[in-house]
Amino acid sequence: xxxxxxxxxxxxxxxxxxxxxxxxxxxxxxxxxxxxxxxxxxxxxxxxxxxxxxxxxxxxxxxxxxxxxxxxxxxxxxxxxxxxxxxxxxxxxxxxxxxxxxxxxxxxxxxxxxxxxxxxxxxxxxxxxxxxxxxxxxxxxxxxxxxxxxxxxxxxxxxxxxxxxxxxxxxxxxxxxxxxxxxxxxxxxxxxxxxxxxxxxxxxxxxxxxxxxxxxxxxxxxxxxxxxxxxxxxxxxxxxxxxxxxxxxxxxxxxxxxxxxxxxxxxxxxxxxxxxxxxxxxxxxxxxxxxxxxxxxxxxxxxxxxxxxxxxx
Numbered sequence: 001x002x003x004x005x006x007x008x009x010x011x012x013x014x015x016x017x018x019x020x021x022x023x024x025x026x027x028x029x030x031x032x033x034x035x036x037x038x039x040x041x042x043x044x045x046x047x048x049x050x051x052x053x054x055x056x057x058x059x060x061x062x063x064x065x066x067x068x069x070x071x072x073x074x075x076x077x078x079x080x081x082x083x084x085x086x087x088x089x090x091x092x093x094x095x096x097x098x099x100x101x102x103x104x105x106x107x108x109x110x111x112x113x114x115x116x117x118x119x120x121x122x123x124x125x126x127x128x129x130x131x132x133x134x135x136x137x138x139x140x141x142x143x144x145x146x147x148x149x150x151x152x153x154x155x156x157x158x159x160x161x162x163x164x165x166x167x168x169x170x171x172x173x174x175x176x177x178x179x180x181x182x183x184x185x186x187x188x189x190x191x192x193x194x195x196x197x198x199x200x201x202x203x204x205x206x207x208x209x210x211x212x213x214x215x216x217x218x219x220x221x222x223x224x225x226x227x228x229x230x231x232x233x234x235x236x237x238x239x240x241x242x243x244x245x246x247x248x249x250x251x252x253x254x255x256x257x258x259x260x261x262x263x264x265x266x267x268x269x270x271x272x273x274x275x276x277x278x279x280x281x282x283x284x285x286x287x288x289x290x291x292x293x294x295x296x297x298x299x300x301x302x303x304x305x306x307x308x309x310x311x312x313x
Contacts, residue, residue, distance in 0.1 A: 002307065003100030004287045005060040009049030012291035017284065020062075023096070023104045025075035030107050032087065033072045036120035036281075036304045037064035037098035040127050044294050046093070054254070055093045063287075064097030064305065065090060067105065068113055068122035078107040088113040088266065090126035090257035098123075099287055101307045111263040116270045124156070124278050124302045129265045131255040132160035135232045136168070139251045140206040144169025147204040149224060152211025153189065154180025156302040157234065159277055161208055162187040167273050173204065175211070179300065187275075200224055207231045209240075222248050278302055 001022045006014040025031045043063045045051045071085045081087060089110040091097055096104065113122040136142045142165060150161050153174035165172045166188035174189040181192050191198075197217065203226040209218060212235050219241040221231055228247040233240035240250030268274035279301025282290055286305075293299050 001101040002284060003062050004064075004284060005062045005099075006047055007060040009047065009052075009059075012044075012047070012288050012295055014047065015063075015288040015291060017287070020100070022102050025073055025078065025104055027076040028078055028106055028108070029075040029104045030071050030078050030081055030087075030110070031073035032067060032069040032098070032103050032105055034067060034069040034098050034101055034103055034307050036068050036123035036306045038066045038123045038127075039287075039290055039294065039299070039303045039305060040065055041294065042093070042127075043097075044291055047291060057094055062096045062099050062103075064099035064103070065093055066123045066126045067091055067098035067103055068119050068125075069098075069103075070119070071110075072102070074107075080107045081110060086113040086119050087111065088122040088126060088262065089259070090130060090255075090262065092257070099284060099305060101284075109257050109259055111259045111266060114266045114269040114276075116272075117276055120281070120304055120306055121276050121278050122266075123304055124276050125265060125269070126257075126262055127255060128156040128302070129160050129274075130258060130261055131157045131234060131253065132164050133261055133265060134255055134258075135208050135234065135253050136161060136164055136206070139232045139253060140208065140230050142168055142170055142206055145171075146206060147171045147173065147202065148206040148208065149173045149175070149198070149200075149204045149221075150189075151175050151207060151209045151213070151221060152195075153184045153187075153192075155210060156277075158184065158210050159187050160274070161210070162189050163274050164268075166190075167268070170206075173198065173200065183277075197221060197224060203229070205229050209233045209235065211235070222246075222250075278304055280304070281306055283307075 154176035242250035
């Protein structure tokens with residue numbers, strides 16, 4: 001089968017489109033015929049060697065944390081799914097990813113793919129959708145009537161965070177750049193500001209920071225949080241800020257794979273409450289170029305990577 005792998009850490013040039021042996025599922029695993037994976041910024045950080053501590057991988061390594069596809073083989077005891085099931089999942093970050101024609105996955109990490117969108121498009125949901133869900137509900141405990149500021153809402157996580165917060169009944173304030181501000185409004189934001197700490201008419205209960213701002217800007221976000229509120233930060237290379245005198249807590253989020261939460265997101269997609277926004281689709285062989293585009297800061301929106309050209313349209 002074809003896969004993209006890197007045999008050493010480095011620039012996007014280390015990625016190779018090559019032939020590899022088709023994997024065989026072990027006990028508790030299934031093999032998936034990949035419809036698509038998607039690019040996430042962490043893929044580039046892993047390839048560059050920046051994540052060797054928290055995410056140690058074995059070389060050569062196949063990237064691609066998100067997967068959508070069809071189960072085509074079962075290991076012993078993998079009885080949660082059946083051959084032919086269309087599934088979606090967030091793969092273990094330290095294992096072989098889905099930038100390949102086939103990938104192995106623990107059966108317990110998979111859930112049924114949405115029925116209302118193309119199977120390949122479902123690969124745009126797992127990591128970013130779970131990041132937004134866990135930030136808002138596991139950590140911030142967001143409830144109806146609360147006010148939330150989503151800083152850096154123009155990216156893929158931000159799009160889901162705005163939708164999920166609005167669906168939960170929160171008043172949603174977002175910061176975004178000129179290219180994405182209208183998309184953020186369409187996603188459901190009640191107020192949209194440009195980059196930076198906005199001047200608000202009232203303090204918020206929750207700040208969700210998704211932007212790679214400098215430490216001073218990150219710390220300044222506590223100023224718009226009410227006493228006893230919370231700042232959830234996804235840029236984990238900088239500690240989440242807090243204000244102990246006012247009881248403002250800072251929490252760093254490192255997303256976890258969770259099939260039950262992913263199933264809830266799938267239900268929201270199929271009900272029409274959550275929109276999966278795909279910017280582009282690219283063939284697997286062009287993944288090195290996609291990594292290079294991301295490294296230059298030129299990537300915008302969620303990009304799918306597909307092993308078969310027939311699904312690119």
